[in-house]
Amino acid sequence: MPKQGQFARQSRQSKLKATKQKLKRQKQTITDQQMSDFLVVRYALTLRQRTTANSQETLQRFIQEIADHLRQTQGDFEHLLPMIWQKVSGQVPWQFYWQLSLNWPQLAPFLHREINALPLGQPIWVQNLPTLEDFDTQLLNEMVNQIIATTTLNHPLKSEQREQVKQRLTTTLWIDKQIQWEQIRQLLGPFQQTITSNDSGSQVWLDHLARL
Known part of the structure; x- marks a missing residue:
């Protein structure tokens, strides 16, 4: 003793x-302001090395957008993703959504693991991370809205007409729980316009996306 x-x-x-x-x-x-850089570094050390060159920059920018909304939504993707779709609408070509769809099966586990492990003073826990089918459903809705807005620019539809067109497009572009990206290419290809950015790095990325 x-x-x-x-x-x-x-x-x-x-x-x-x-x-x-x-x-x-x-x-x-780390602080909330450091979350984006922290997740990008983790992405560079892990998932980026297993991602095709065409998708690497897109996923990194998507991760940065997610990081910017994490604290506000407390990691609830049911609220977080719609905020991102609204923010990027009209700012990226349709190929942006295509690349996200292709990579969501690998990106979702990365986000769940790395966000939950963020060394924050006040932790953020991932909630309502969508399955691939649910994620694609959101992307399809964005694509349908974009197609309608683009193809009817000079002839705006009434609410009832718009809803009918939206239902037909959704049925056509969603087969066996998969988005028909080639059909989207055919529909939007003739109307694709050059999207410009004040940032040279972003412009290179946008131009590359548009050529996919």
Whole structure:
């Protein structure tokens, strides 16, 4: 049995060790503003190496968009993804959505693992991460809306007409729970316009996407 002096020294050592561990944990945490860079680095070290060259930049930019909305939505993808679709609408060619669809089976597990592991002072936990079918359903809705907006630009449809066209397009472009991307190419290809960006790096990426 240790003497009182020994116990006091052990107690002080335990407190000192606990304090050091706490400080170490604090030093290892990141701020919300660092989430994007942290996830991009994790992507570069893991998933990017297994992703085709055509998709690498698209996935990185999508991850950055997700990071920008994580705290606001507390990691709830049911709210997060619609915010991204609204933000990028009209800013990216249809091939952007195509690349996301192709890579979602690999990207979803990465997001679940890496977001939950973010060393934040206040953790964020992934919620309602969609399956591939649910994810593609969202992408299809974006594509249908884009097709209608593009092909009826000079002849706006009434609400009832628009809904009928939307239902027909959805049926045509969704077969065996898969998006018919080649049909989307045929529908949007003749109307594809050059999307410009003030950032040269983004412009190179957008031009590359449009050529896929």
